[in-house]
Amino acid sequence: MSENLKTIRELAEELGVSKQRIQQIIAKLSTSKMPNKEGNKYILNHKDVHNIKVLMGIENDKSSTSKTENRVVDYDVYLDILESMKEKDGQIKSLLEVQKQTQILLDQQQQLALQDKKMLAEYKSEIKALKSLNSPTQDIKRADILPKETTEDNRQESPQKKHKKWWPFGR
Template sequence: MSDNLKTIRELADELGVSKQAIQYHIKSLTNKIRQTNDKGIVVLSVDEQHFIRGKVDKQTNKTETNKQTNRRQTDKQKEWDINQYLRSEIEEIKKNRDKQLAVKDKQLENKDSQISQMQNLLDQQQRLALQDKKMLEEYKSEIKELKSLNIPKQGSEKDDSIQKENSVENVVKYPRKRNKKWWDFRR
């Protein structure tokens, strides 16, 4: 990690305040994931250090000593401007927003193509259903035609009964010859 990164304790010792005071000022920073060192301890970037230093200097302005006054005068050349910190945060947010928008645009394009494919499939399904319906109607009409051909008319019932009687008379007149088998002893 960089030498510019400091832990909360190091910054508190440097500014002469408690760790709780530093943590209080960290809360006013934008909520983002904090960096940690190799031991898992939270470290503050240079921008965050300057921001907290400015907050602490404003609160301790009345009680500072001559040593701190001299240090602050030298720090004024490097003094952290809160506006600069906020601008850097805004730029970071803009970059993230642009990335998210690009991802959303790609997702929308994918969804549009999926919708058009679904519409094509729906159209095909409807066409096939219409074809099936037409074919079913044709089959029904063919079946009706076939049934009308097979159904005997009312006057033809008498003819059928006559044919049956004739067939019965034929059986009586011409009895069937029984098959003679070699085991049949009734002859």
């Protein structure tokens, strides 16, 4: 590679750390400081190497940058923080909307359950009222009908029962 561009392996060998450690440091970098990728490999320029070294604590942030670059970096950091805060605010707003909708649905469900309970109690009371109205008349009718039928049946069947026997050989 050229003098200015390095891979993760080359930087790891130079610093005496593992490639995984360099990858962890890159993952911690802000989006504005992320190095470029060509294919599956990171290509690190001088600024990327500096950012990684600063995050590792090897270089001081102010030692190799001028005041104007440092201000730009600080400005980028503030922009990144503001951007992440806006994203978080958006997420919080969407979660609050979901919470409100869930609360509304829960309230509706509870109201429906209460209505069902009231209707069930009304139906039970109506059924009891209907049973109390129907049961005395049915009992009276059965009492009137059953004794008459049984006495009439007994009168008609009694002469026939005396003559009929269940065995045929006894006559």
